[in-house]
Amino acid sequence: MVSRRQMVAIGLATASVAMGGGAWAQAYPNKIIKLQVPFAPGGTTDIIARVMSDSLGKALGQSMVVENKAGGGGVVGATELARTPADGYVLGMATVSTTAANPAINDKIPYNTLTDFTPIINIAATPNVIAVHPSFPAKDYKSFVAELKKNPGKYSYSSSGTGGIGHLQTELFKSLTNTFITHIPYRGAGPALNDTVGGQVPIIFDNLPSALPHIKSGRLIAIVVAAPQRLAVLPDVPTFKEVGLEPVNRMAYYGLIGPKGLPQDVVDKVYNATKQALTDPAVKKRIEDTGSLIVGNTPAEFTAQIKAEFEVYKEVVAKQKLKLE
Structure with missing residues (x-):
């Protein structure tokens, strides 16, 4: 039988764990963040990611490392991101290829572009x-x-x-x-x-x-x-x-996403840090020097943009009867 003293001790321990968990959540980020690029090094997605990573990491108060996960026109990396724990320590670069074009033409992709990710911000649009x-x-x-x-x-x-x-x-x-x-x-x-x-x-x-x-x-x-x-x-x-x-005549987008269920406080921190990084004149110049346009829209706007682009490419695939080779 549990004594009153033991019950009080259990209650205090439970409260301590709960408070500790809350403090851990509030402390995000407290370790290195991976920014996953679903393509090989050297392409535009990789360029934008590497331009952003230092300033974004500084704004978040943590180191950010770029990791390339290439294959399947971006599907390999996007699939891995969708299966990653939603704790904010692995974020991904979202492109038209991974969130609209590929899902529109390939019904065997193992993720749902509209439900398996948490859109955070569209960094830039590129011709x-x-x-x-x-x-x-x-x-x-x-x-x-x-x-x-x-x-x-x-x-x-x-x-x-x-x-x-x-x-x-x-x-x-x-x-x-x-x-x-x-x-x-x-x-x-x-x-x-x-x-x-x-x-x-x-x-x-x-x-x-x-x-x-x-x-x-x-x-x-x-x-x-x-x-x-x-x-x-x-x-x-x-x-x-x-x-x-x-x-x-459609431009590409390059944004940040996380797995589905990313906590709102993490979304807010990453969004605000990205907006801050985009005010850095050096970052802005490096992105614009590539011919890109800074966007920096809200999570809700980026969510709507991904959905709209996906619908456009679904219509293109249907009208033009396009199939995978």
């Missing part, structure tokens, strides 16, 4: 670009399309992976222009860029931040961009809208 190796016979949009029509099946294009935004938007481009190019998927934009710059693949659909240095150096030639208007860094390159392909 997309079709670019070619300098050895490609065409150097502008009109002659590019003419060359593809003249030689169906002769050329191939690289992308960050099957089902990713580069794959889906290029397939949409092919459908709208009645052209045929063979898809060569990679484990991220970095490896895809390396092979295109090296001449192994003549065409790439990529996000502008990772492609721009190669375009500026003349190792790639920009043909057409997805952006609201012509870009100051590429004034002579038309937008998809200008050439009559408005459905392809």
Whole structure:
């Protein structure tokens, strides 16, 4: 039989544990935070993550390390994030590929993009670009399309992976222009860029931040961009809208997400720290120098944006009858 003194001791111990748990939760973060990139190093997602990690870690008062989990057009990393404990110590980079394009075309993806994540903030929006190796016979949009029509099946294009935004938007481009190019998927934009710059693949659909240095150096030639208007860094390159392909004229997003059920206080801390990091002139300049636009929307706005983008790509897949290769 439990004595009164023992009952009091048990009660005090229980209260102590409860208070300790509360103090632990309030102390977030009290250890290193991993920022997971679902692609190989060198692509735009990796660039944005690494630009943000130092300042974001400082704003949170903890070290933040970038970890690359490549494969499946971002699906491998996104799946791992969805299965991670929702304690805020593993966060992920969300892209159109992982939260909209891939889920729209692949019904076997092992996560639900609308219910298995906690959206926190969209950091930046980036233009997309079709670019070619300098050895490609065409150097502008009109002659590019003419060359593809003249030689169906002769050329191939690289992308960050099957089902990713580069794959889906290029397939949409092919459908709208009645052209045929063979898809060569990679484990991220970095490896895809390396092979295109090296001449192994003549065409790439990529996000502008990772492609721009190669375009500026003349190792790639920009043909057409997805952006609201012509870009100051590429004034002579038309937008998809200008050439009559408005459905392809969609920018990419790069945001922070966590697993579903991320505590609200963790969401608030990461959101506020990200907003603070984005006020750092050095961070802002590094992101904008890539051709990206700072967004910094709220968790609710980013949630709505992901849902809207997913619906757009579901409609694209249905209308264009797109299937995985």
